[in-house]
Amino acid sequence: MSIAATRAARIAAFVGVPLALVASGIVVSTASYSAFTATTSNPTNNWTAGNVALSDDDANTAMFTATGLKPGSTGTKCIVVTSTGSLASSVKLYGTAPATTNALAGSLNLQVEQGTGGTFSDCTGFVAQGTGGQLYNGTVAAFGSTYSTFANGLATWSPTGTASESKVFRFTYTLPSNAPTTVQGGTAALGFTWEAQNS
Numbered sequence: 001m002s003i004a005a006t007r008a009a010r011i012a013a014f015v016g017v018p019l020a021l022v023a024s025g026i027v028v029s030t031a032s033y034s035a036f037t038a039t040t041s042n043p044t045n046n047w048t049a050g051n052v053a054l055s056d057d058d059a060n061t062a063m064f065t066a067t068g069l070k071p072g073s074t075g076t077k078c079i080v081v082t083s084t085g086s087l088a089s090s091v092k093l094y095g096t097a098p099a100t101t102n103a104l105a106g107s108l109n110l111q112v113e114q115g116t117g118g119t120f121s122d123c124t125g126f127v128a129q130g131t132g133g134q135l136y137n138g139t140v141a142a143f144g145s146t147y148s149t150f151a152n153g154l155a156t157w158s159p160t161g162t163a164s165e166s167k168v169f170r171f172t173y174t175l176p177s178n179a180p181t182t183v184q185g186g187t188a189a190l191g192f193t194w195e196a197q198n199s
Helices: 003-032 140-146
Strands: 054-056 074-083 089-101 109-116 134-139 154-157 165-174 187-198
Touching: 054 187, 074 089, 089 140, 109 140, 109 154, 134 140, 134 154, 140 187, 154 165
Parallel strands: none
Antiparallel strands: 054 074, 074 165, 089 154, 089 187, 109 134, 109 165
16 A cells, blocks of 8 residues: 555544544434423412502591680590591491599580591591491590500491501580589590501
């Protein structure tokens, strides 16, 4: 065999080896992706919590700031409480931060009614809600000590959570004509809180 022929045979051998490796790689690669496949999936899942929400129309102003009371003094105020939550709930009313001097709170009568009509600035048109309209009739002191948390709060109404719902509450205070002279110069204070908890 001539030198040229030998050289050509070697070149062919060198070229043939890589080509053989590439070809075998293609076979292996093709074989590794030749299995049948199938999948199924559930679309992205999402969760959103419902809520309870209450508001009122008092513009952060106390219903009563009454001074110079005397036997027979009285006053009335309404407040609209609105539920806009998305969950059914139970709304209760209770007192906060009760305080008194000269036992005025024990002599000051308080009536709370629930119904419709009227606003914070004007009770005109208020209509009590049937036989359940009167929620409370007693003294300011007794309200503050009896209804002090949601647990022992005064039940009002149960919003369904399907739409905005409002109730109007009418508060009337009276210092009776037979109030004792010992309450002179006395003070009474009580906040009112409505709280909703989902049911």
